[in-house]
Amino acid sequence: MAPTYKIAVIQLHPKPLAVEDNHSKAVEFIREAASQSCDLAVLPEYHLTSFPLCSQYQKYLNAYCSLAAELNINIVPGTIVETHDTLLTNVAYFISNTGAILGQYQKKNLWHPERPHLTSSAHEPHVAFDTPLGKVGMLICWDLAFPEAFRELIAGGAKMIIIPTFWSLADCTEKGLAYNAQSEALFLESTLVARCFENTCMVVFANAGGKKGGKKGSWAGLSQVAVPFKGALGKMGDEEGMSVVEVDMQILGGCGGGV
Structure with missing residues (x-):
């Protein structure tokens, strides 16, 4: 019999350069997910900060490992920008409920503003790895388009497939926005569900969102868990928050058993 997993998708509104505040907020959401007996909590790309202030990345990675072990929950802490000599990388980690790092992925397909700053994983292969939730793969943001x-x-x-993301409505070209101001949202809603049907897989998509109760802006949000047959589960709007869904892995043909 295939297992059922409880997944928390956390849609944060990151404050620019406020690393400690952003981390504290992320920890609060993860603790709430653990209190609801979630098996996995996923944060967005750049949930701590973007390119600056990345020299202390190990401090935050260690903190998430300790938190996972304390709360007995698997965590994908969005992405963490790391500095290695003169190189900056954008990396997602899968941390098990024991606090062990079971897999990591460096963003391959960089968005235009990232290319002058970040180093791509280039021709490194995409690798799936074993976790307590079965075999998992990770992508980041624009990788979704490939x-x-x-x-x-x-x-x-x-x-x-877990995809931490920082994707806004303003990522479209001016010409595209003139046709449809919501074109990026249309792309996300169409592509996420299409990918899970194409591949008979589950897609866990965690995007950044706008401030709770704030003015409508360019935040796309739409964090969700997409599965075949049912489509988007627990789909969020454009505001910060958390969505918790249960997925019976039988919907993927019964092939999602844990290790």
């Missing part, structure tokens, strides 16, 4: 990345992970046995 179906071959999914195919490589699926070929490696992944049934769950």
